[in-house]
Amino acid sequence: MNKTKKMVFLSFLVSIALVIYVIEAQIPVLFPGIKLGLANIISLAALILIGWKEALLIMFLRTILGSIFGGSMSAFMFSIAGGLLSNIIMIVLYKSFKESMSLWTISICGAIFHNIGQLLVASFVVQDFRIYVYLPILLVSAVITGYFIGLCTKFLNAHLNKLSMFKDVISK
Numbered sequence: 001m002n003k004t005k006k007m008v009f010l011s012f013l014v015s016i017a018l019v020i021y022v023i024e025a026q027i028p029v030l031f032p033g034i035k036l037g038l039a040n041i042i043s044l045a046a047l048i049l050i051g052w053k054e055a056l057l058i059m060f061l062r063t064i065l066g067s068i069f070g071g072s073m074s075a076f077m078f079s080i081a082g083g084l085l086s087n088i089i090m091i092v093l094y095k096s097f098k099e100s101m102s103l104w105t106i107s108i109c110g111a112i113f114h115n116i117g118q119l120l121v122a123s124f125v126v127q128d129f130r131i132y133v134y135l136p137i138l139l140v141s142a143v144i145t146g147y148f149i150g151l152c153t154k155f156l157n158a159h160l161n162k163l164s165m166f167k168d169v170i171s172k
Helices: 003-025 040-049 052-070 073-097 103-126 129-160
Strands: none
Touching: 003 040, 003 052, 040 052, 040 073, 040 103, 040 129, 052 073, 073 103, 103 129
């Protein structure tokens, strides 16, 4: 595997995820804490196409750079907690159950744990665990957005597999 091609491909994925992250941050939210999480398409695609280390790296770099370009320290804390928990769950599920579990189910579980991670940070910030009463609303949104992200990732992976210049980077 050519390390330069891999670095270029990872940079390509980080830049796409960052652009999506910054654009999505400009979209007004209906409820606090509820967003589509479109940049997670790239992390999930990286998990499937390249591997778990690269997926975590993309999430981490996107979160740091996104917070620098369009966020704050509190946004970083919420994003990194949700992103880490979400990615760890998706990695475990994908590695253990990829043959028997659909991509959108893995994505839904990731979205649920992303919300749990964010609520954990929020409960520390406000020093009150009663903030978890908001969890049912977040879980409904996680199912909807997680399903959508899973479908988008499946579509994206089908097309990224066709890129001949990165055939030796993609692990399939």
